Amino acid sequence: MPANISAANPPHAEHLLSLYRTMARIRAFENAAEETSRGGVAVFGATADATALVRGPLHLSTGQEAVAAGVCANLERSDYLTSTHRGHGHTLAKGADSTAMMCELFGRAGGTNKGKGGSMHIADFVVGMLGANGVVAAGIPIAVGAAHSAKIRGSSSIVACFFGDGAINRGPFLEGLNWAKIFELPVLFVCEDNRYSATTATDAMTAGEGAAARARGIGLPAETVDGNDVLAVDAAARELVARIRAGGGPQFLHALTYRVKGHVSVDAAAYRNQGEVESALESDPLKLASRRLAAFGVSAARVAEVDAEARTEIEAALAAARAARSPESAEAYADVQDTGAGQWH
Ligand SMILES: Cc1ncc(C[n+]2csc(CCOP(=O)(O)OP(=O)(O)O)c2C)c(N)n1
Numbered sequence: 001m002p003a004n005i006s007a008a009n010p011p012h013a014e015h016l017l018s019l020y021r022t023m024a025r026i027r028a029f030e031n032a033a034e035e036t037s038r039g040g041v042a043v044f045g046a047t048a049d050a051t052a053l054v055r056g057p058l059h060l061s062t063g064q065e066a067v068a069a070g071v072c073a074n075l076e077r078s079d080y081l082t083s084t085h086r087g088h089g090h091t092l093a094k095g096a097d098s099t100a101m102m103c104e105l106f107g108r109a110g111g112t113n114k115g116k117g118g119s120m121h122i123a124d125f126v127v128g129m130l131g132a133n134g135v136v137a138a139g140i141p142i143a144v145g146a147a148h149s150a151k152i153r154g155s156s157s158i159v160a161c162f163f164g165d166g167a168i169n170r171g172p173f174l175e176g177l178n179w180a181k182i183f184e185l186p187v188l189f190v191c192e193d194n195r196y197s198a199t200t201a202t203d204a205m206t207a208g209e210g211a212a213a214r215a216r217g218i219g220l221p222a223e224t225v226d227g228n229d230v231l232a233v234d235a236a237a238r239e240l241v242a243r244i245r246a247g248g249g250p251q252f253l254h255a256l257t258y259r260v261k262g263h264v265s266v267d268a269a270a271y272r273n274q275g276e277v278e279s280a281l282e283s284d285p286l287k288l289a290s291r292r293l294a295a296f297g298v299s300a301a302r303v304a305e306v307d308a309e310a311r312t313e314i315e316a317a318l319a320a321a322r323a324a325r326s327p328e329s330a331e332a333y334a335d336v337q338d339t340g341a342g343q344w345h
């Protein structure tokens with residue numbers, strides 16, 4: 001047990017329980033989304049299933065929940081966030097409503113984006129969530145732009161920018177970090193390093209010392225943490241966010257985690273070793289946190305209660321999304337850019 005945290009110091013236990021609650025809600029949300037989507041996308045050898053409620057690819061962050069929970073616990077509602085194609089956890093942790101999110105995944109009219117964003121392009125401006133993004137690294141310039149806007153407007157909002165280990169090999173990473181440093185913008189860059197870029201181990205295609213070293217090369221202070229340890233992520237994010245709020249410019253968090261599921265929900269990830277997955281499961285972030293909670297004197301029954309509350313919330317979200325209506329055709333074509341048919345021919 002860390003020296004500054006003890007069972008005699010209940011606020012820490014309560015804080016960890018609240019981080020655990022966020023992780024349990026993300027896990028329950030993604031389990032439910034996976035269940036309703038299975039077979040819904042014809043990739044990785046799966047057959048498209050017309051009855052699937054979630055259509056199209058579903059990228060799950062199972063095993064990575066501590067990064068979303070630990071970082072977002074240090075953000076205000078007025079702060080901004082950009083995400084990746086694997087964005088359910090970030091969106092929920094930033095404060096989006098689980099029913100509106102499930103409706104979005106199901107393409108319902110009541111979704112956060114009226115059903116037009118789906119899983120991969122979910123956004124919720126009400127809570128500062130500027131968008132998941134199907135284009136690898138494309139959230140980085142959006143985050144930097146939002147931070148530059150906040151600076152020009154004299155706003156106190158900061159931006160958390162999540163991206164994967166694969167994104168550091170794309171140009172927007174260099175461009176975004178460079179711009180943020182030149183203008184000392186209020187951005188927390190969070191590299192969620194789950195060791196894979198789709199079906200490829202990222203190490204095999206990444207030159208040099210990796211994410212944190214590249215950030216330091218551009219002048220950004222960078223911390224590497226165990227991204228499965230929610231208290232470690234929370235503590236590092238707290239420090240980096242405090243520096244940003246104090247005007248210290250952009251900061252970088254490199255969170256080491258593991259992608260437990262395949263790249264998309266129907267990918268069996270046959271390209272990797274099962275032993276690797278099994279050993280990663282030993283440091284599952286919820287498992288680690290519940291062990292820590294027990295050490296803090298929180299009963300297993302209390303933890304089970306939090307799990308049950310999360311499942312109940314998500315079952316209600318699922319039921320509401322199943323019952324929700326799809327957009328009328330006029331609504332389906334509203335808010336959509338019309339560039340004119342075939343004008344480039
Ligand atoms: C610009 C671009 N190139 C390729 C792809 C195809 N693609 C989708 S996800 C992905 C891997 C991304 O890996 P990483 O950034 O580590 O995120 P993770 O999937 O591990 O969360 C790739 C190559 C894409 N979506 N966009």
Ligand SMILES: [Mg+2]
Pocket residue numbers: 164165166192193194195196197198202
């Ligand atoms: Mg990755």
